Structures are given as structure tokens and as C-alpha cells.
Amino acid sequence: MAEIAATLELDATDLRILDQLQRDASLTNQALATVVHTSPATCLRRVKRLVDAGVIERQVALLSPQRLGAGLTAIVEVTLDRQGAEHLQAFEARAVADAEVRQCYRVTPGPDFLLMLQVADMPAYHALVQRLFTQDANVRNVKAFFSVHRAKFEPGLALPSPTLSS
Structure with missing residues (x-):
């Protein structure tokens, strides 16, 4: 699956979806579609494609140690x-x-x-x-x-900027 993810082209919509899911993976498909400015059907299809390609490994809740x-x-x-x-x-x-x-x-x-x-x-x-x-x-x-103080804990990845053709 890593090979597929490496060759998968991500457009601006994919990047918006990934950015929002990194911030809050509990969003419903309807809410996610609204935030990323796409239809629910398109959003669901794209999320499934990102999961199948291994770009989205899993969705978890972050707990307070x-x-x-x-x-x-x-x-x-x-x-x-x-x-x-x-x-x-x-x-x-x-x-x-x-x-x-x-x-x-x-x-x-x-x-x-x-x-x-x-x-x-x-x-x-x-x-x-x-x-x-x-x-x-x-x-x-x-x-x-x-650790005596956690100054930052950000499990999300910095995403690339979308290309101009997106």
C-alpha cells in the first residue's frame, strides 16, 4: 500500500479533507463535505480512496495521559x-x-x-x-x-500546498 500512496496524486480537495480529518476525525461525512466545499458523495468517495491507498492509516481519539x-x-x-x-x-x-x-x-x-x-x-x-x-x-x-513540560504535541503532518493546477 505504501507504493500506491507514494504515487497517488493529491489535489486541493484531497489536501483539505486530510487537513480537516487531522484536526477532527469525528466529523460526519456531511460536516466534512461542508467544511471542504464538496458534495457528501464526493467527500465519501475521496475519503475511501485515501483510506484504500494507505494515506489515511487509521482514525483514533487522542487521550489525556x-x-x-x-x-x-x-x-x-x-x-x-x-x-x-x-x-x-x-x-x-x-x-x-x-x-x-x-x-x-x-x-x-x-x-x-x-x-x-x-x-x-x-x-x-x-x-x-x-x-x-x-x-x-x-x-x-x-x-x-x-519530560517535565510538553510544549507541543501535534500528531498531524504538515501537508504540502496544492499545486496551481488543482
Whole structure:
């Protein structure tokens, strides 16, 4: 599907739809069509095309970690002792299976992984450290950074400007 999305031409209407859905995916098709200045049938067809092409991966609700008891955010660099494909895949599988690991990236250069963790508090972080890092003999180094203030959190993407022919 990624290949389809890479070759999919997006016009100004597609970009308006994507922009609005990034702002509020709970809009009804009728409301979305009104905001993007198109008919409901056209809007529905375009949204389906964007979903089918993989441009829209999924629609979710963004929750408040603080209001749900998961107020500690940690950004963690993990370096493995052995970086063979099977070792990287094994650690990645364990990391993504943990509910408190909210994002997992293989990165280069530097550490092997960058993890975004959302936990209740320091005891919850310590428990995660024990199960994910300490018990894995292949984990060589862990460097954690704890958020003291979130200045910006914007999960949406900056969209390109429409071309003049759109």
C-alpha cells in the first residue's frame, strides 16, 4: 500500500479533507463535505480512496495521559550489544508488545532504538525497566529523558500546498 500512496496524486480537495480529518476525525461525512466545499458523495468517495491507498492509516481519539493516570513521559535511547537482524527484531518485538511503549523507532547513528514511553509514575517506569531492559542480556545501554513540560504535541503532518493546477 505504501507504493500506491507514494504515487497517488493529491489535489486541493484531497489536501483539505486530510487537513480537516487531522484536526477532527469525528466529523460526519456531511460536516466534512461542508467544511471542504464538496458534495457528501464526493467527500465519501475521496475519503475511501485515501483510506484504500494507505494515506489515511487509521482514525483514533487522542487521550489525556494525565487525566488517565499515565502522566510520566520518558524518551529512552536503547543500545544493544549485538545488532544482528535477529537481535534487533527480537528486541523490537518485545518493545512493541509492551503497552507502555507508545512509539518505537530503530534509529541510526547512535543508539539502536528510540522509545517513547507513557507510564503512571517512577515505580511504573522502574517496573518497565526491569521487564524490558534489565532482563535482556543484549541491552548494553539505556539512556532515559523525562519530560517535565510538553510544549507541543501535534500528531498531524504538515501537508504540502496544492499545486496551481488543482
